Structure formats: structure tokens, C-alpha cells
Amino acid sequence: MNNPPDVLIADDDVALCDLLIDYLATQGMTARAVHSAEAALAALEQEQPLPDALVLDVMLPGISGLDALTRIRARWHLPVLMLSGRGEPVDRILGLELGADDYLAKPAMPRELVARLRALLRRQAVRAGPEDDADTGLRLGRLVLDPADRSVRSGDVPLTLTGAEFEILRHLLRAQGRTVSRETLTEQALGRPLERYDRAVDVHVSRLRRKLGEVEAGVRIDTRRGAGYLLVDDHAR
Structure with missing residues (x-):
């Protein structure tokens, strides 16, 4: 029990x-x-x-x-x-x-x-739960997210993320090539509806951007005004 x-x-x-x-x-x-x-x-x-x-x-x-x-x-x-x-x-x-x-x-x-x-x-x-097959081998550029042990690394360099940051990154990686709305990220990553004047997701994304830049992950989080956020491979053509 x-x-x-x-x-x-x-x-x-x-x-x-x-x-x-x-x-x-x-x-x-x-x-x-x-x-x-x-x-x-x-x-x-x-x-x-x-x-x-x-x-x-x-x-x-x-x-x-x-x-x-x-x-x-x-x-x-x-x-x-x-x-x-x-x-x-x-x-x-x-x-x-x-x-x-x-x-x-x-x-x-x-x-x-x-x-x-x-x-x-x-x-x-x-x-501690079962691994989601949809999350197996989530990667973009040098960035690799392992759902089994809740770890993220850029090449051989580990990233230390909060739970909220990990979930936001996981959902952005899942949606590679697609913009994810603030409403969706709030519901899926924070587990609650987006509230009026709610900037929680925006602040978490800002922290993620800084951490990704510090380890030169080769990816960036773009803002799509009025639509949401998109994870982009800097080296993709």
C-alpha cells in the first residue's frame, strides 16, 4: 500500500x-x-x-x-x-x-x-510510473529527454529542470514542428486551466530558454504571437 x-x-x-x-x-x-x-x-x-x-x-x-x-x-x-x-x-x-x-x-x-x-x-x-511509448527517445538537435528517469541532457551535459519545466519541454518535444498554445501547456504541463492574467507558463518558458542556451542545446523556443510556443532545431534547414 x-x-x-x-x-x-x-x-x-x-x-x-x-x-x-x-x-x-x-x-x-x-x-x-x-x-x-x-x-x-x-x-x-x-x-x-x-x-x-x-x-x-x-x-x-x-x-x-x-x-x-x-x-x-x-x-x-x-x-x-x-x-x-x-x-x-x-x-x-x-x-x-x-x-x-x-x-x-x-x-x-x-x-x-x-x-x-x-x-x-x-x-x-x-x-515511478510506466514509460509512455509516445515519449520514448524524445530528441531534437543535441537535446535528449528520457521519460524513464525524468532526465534531460544536451549531448553529455545534464540539464537540471523543475517539474514544470520538464513537462513543458516534454510537450514541446512531442509537438515537434507544431505550435503548442499557452492554454494547452498550462493544462498539460501544470495540470490546471489557464487563468486570466496567468503568466506561469511564460515564466517557465523563459527559464527553459536560458537553460537551453547555457548548454548550447542547438534548439530554441520560439514565440508565435497569439498562438503559443514552438520548439525549433537551430541547425535544421
Whole structure:
């Protein structure tokens, strides 16, 4: 029997944490809370295995959630869902640029938070699931994506991608020669509908472009205005 998903919540709102812990329990997840970024970093340092997902608030006492996210991404690979106030759209974009997999505005409805967590956890579960024949040998230029071990490399150089970045790249590789809409990427890669003023996919694509350029993968992600994104082989004629 599989263990229930284990979620770590880092938020200084104790009442909200208690509410979320109780609600997640009704949804088949175990959760615990810490109330500072320092405590979250200490928990990740000490715990083995790591939690299956981290819910991280932007506004925390001491080290901010954004600063903590930078430290987390330098050491650990786990799904991170950022919580940010409705009046902080810049913080949401910064969180994605620093490596968050998704964000949710506060005050967050517990049901929506669970839906976002399940989408993140489904992506992680693919790692242990059966290989999709449609994904076998996905490659373009020097870029190779291996779905069996969730790895990406350019030649012999590995790329370190977040779960969201991996899924976006996988869907762009699957659609070689075809433009993929922002709506489709949001639904298939992030596991949720595209929302109004939603820039999550755009930020993930921007990070992917930078990483592909750093390893000279020989491919680029073109924007098709009003249509979506297209993965292109730089050396194709």
C-alpha cells in the first residue's frame, strides 16, 4: 500500500496552517507546518526522505519565502507551490523565475490548494510510473529527454529542470514542428486551466530558454504571437 503524500507547509499564519493540515488529512494527504523559512530549510536539511511537496509563503518573518526558494533550488529537487498575496503579482512572477513550480494567491481556498498540489504530485508520480511509448527517445538537435528517469541532457551535459519545466519541454518535444498554445501547456504541463492574467507558463518558458542556451542545446523556443510556443532545431534547414 502506498504511503499518503507528505506535504510540508511553511507559513506564519498558524490558524491557516491548522486548517490546511486538517483539510489535507480529509483528502488523503499528511501535512505538517513550520512558521518560518529558517524552520523550513532546517526541516529539509534533517528529513529523509524529503517531503513530496512544499507549500511556501512569500511573506515570512526573517528570511523571505523567495530567499528560501533560492536556497532550496540550489540543493533540493521537490515540487514547490508558492503562496502570495493578491496584491503581490511581482512576487508571484519572481517566485516562478526562482524555480517555484506554481503559485496560488492568498487567501487560498483549501480545495484549490489541494487541486494544485495534486497536479504537482501527479507530475512527480510519472517518475515511478510506466514509460509512455509516445515519449520514448524524445530528441531534437543535441537535446535528449528520457521519460524513464525524468532526465534531460544536451549531448553529455545534464540539464537540471523543475517539474514544470520538464513537462513543458516534454510537450514541446512531442509537438515537434507544431505550435503548442499557452492554454494547452498550462493544462498539460501544470495540470490546471489557464487563468486570466496567468503568466506561469511564460515564466517557465523563459527559464527553459536560458537553460537551453547555457548548454548550447542547438534548439530554441520560439514565440508565435497569439498562438503559443514552438520548439525549433537551430541547425535544421
